[in-house]
Amino acid sequence: MRALTVTDTPTTEGTVRGLALTERPTPRPAAGEVTIDVEAAGIGLIDALWASGAMPQHEGFVPGLEVAGTVREVGAGVVGLHVGQPVAALLPGAGGFAEVATAVAALVTPVPDGMATAQAAVVPINTVTAHLALTTVARLAAGESVLVHAGVGGLGSQFGQVARALGAARVDAVVGTPEKLLVARDLGYDHAHLRAEPATVPDGAYDVVVDPVGGDATARAFQALRGGGRLVRVGNASRAGDVGLSSLAHWLENKTTAGFNVGAWLGDHPEQGAESLRWSLGAVAGGTVRVDLTGTGELADHAAMLADLLSGATTGKLAFLVGRE
The missing domain is CATH 3.90.180.10 (Medium-chain alcohol dehydrogenases, catalytic domain)
Structure with missing residues (x-):
């Protein structure tokens, strides 16, 4: 599968850290996990910070904290999710900028009927962060x-x-x-x-x-x-x-x-993550909360899209449209 990975690139002025499209093994789910064929991945400021090296991550790290797509494979012990089901997922450990992502099943929720996949992909992190922070x-x-x-x-x-x-x-x-x-x-x-x-x-x-x-x-x-x-x-x-x-x-x-650090909170309270994600998707689908998807692009467009985030020029949310070629 293709994925955007943190990569050190040698240049005449030294090594530059950034993202590069690479081929990686397609993951398989462990017990309590599912894999998702990613159709869209939300992009956040933290992804841009990882990509630029402003927040260090190891080489080979795959950013991306939120995705939507269909369940590809279900790990042992997972109930309530099935292959081919349209879902959105929180990925506290990242990995969403890829054609296939692994998610803890407790942080995966079906997409409401009628909601576009790209729209569902930009709900999980920010809306859930706001909902959990304000209610806790x-x-x-x-x-x-x-x-x-x-x-x-x-x-x-x-x-x-x-x-x-x-x-x-x-x-x-x-x-x-x-x-x-x-x-x-x-x-x-x-x-x-x-x-x-x-x-x-x-x-x-x-x-x-x-x-x-x-x-x-x-x-x-x-x-x-x-x-x-x-x-x-x-x-x-x-x-x-x-x-x-x-x-x-x-x-x-x-x-x-x-x-409030949503990744750390979800590590301690995964059941709250699933509940909040359901609330968030429902609020957006019902029009109570609006998430403006202001820009989309392919994985290959990452440099320009992440630069816009770092500059503060964006409003709303950006997303990669992924899919498999």
Whole structure:
């Protein structure tokens, strides 16, 4: 089978890390697993970071955390899934940028009738991350207010919409460009702030602030919390260094900071992953939550597509259309 693998390529200026299309053995499922003939694979920022070497991975590593396609083979002990069944899957260990992917059966869910395969492939990671983070560590309650940094990106757009679906009364965004202010309005945010104008974000105004950016955004996010508020750190898109937050301020101002790493969470709570994936697919299929598939390409188009992600030029989600030749 073909797969996109992390590869070191010698050049006249030294070794360059990137992705390359390679031939690899077709995997077989172990007990509790299924293999999937991948028809589409969602692309996330972390995939671009792996591909560029900004987040190191070993040579031969195959990125891709979410796929949709049909069940190819079923491992021992798997129930409720069968060969040929259209499914979507979370892949916490990656491996989705390939013609065949291996998935833990507990993190595989049938695709709702009528949902396009490419659409199903871009739901698992971001929508599930938003749903699990907001219902677990953020403890979002109906009627609360939420601020989402990078609110129109692939991940941020899901936090905004899932928060609304869970009953948030006010949902605001911070975005990077004036053009994205219009996108935020289209996504249903009550108000959007420019990242370059942090003074417009009110202090002490939000019950939950979601931070996938890091760096200065983290410090501003903490200031935006009201008493009893929760800052949820879900990424480091800025690739900034660690940010220190005062433990005394946490105490005196009655604020909480939590982290949420979906891969680690699913490793400990796989049953929650399956439940959340079903909720997420149903919400998108039913129109409660919108996932904009803004670009597709073949595996061979990886360089340009991942470069767009790294530059911050994208909104919504990108996907590889895979299939077998």
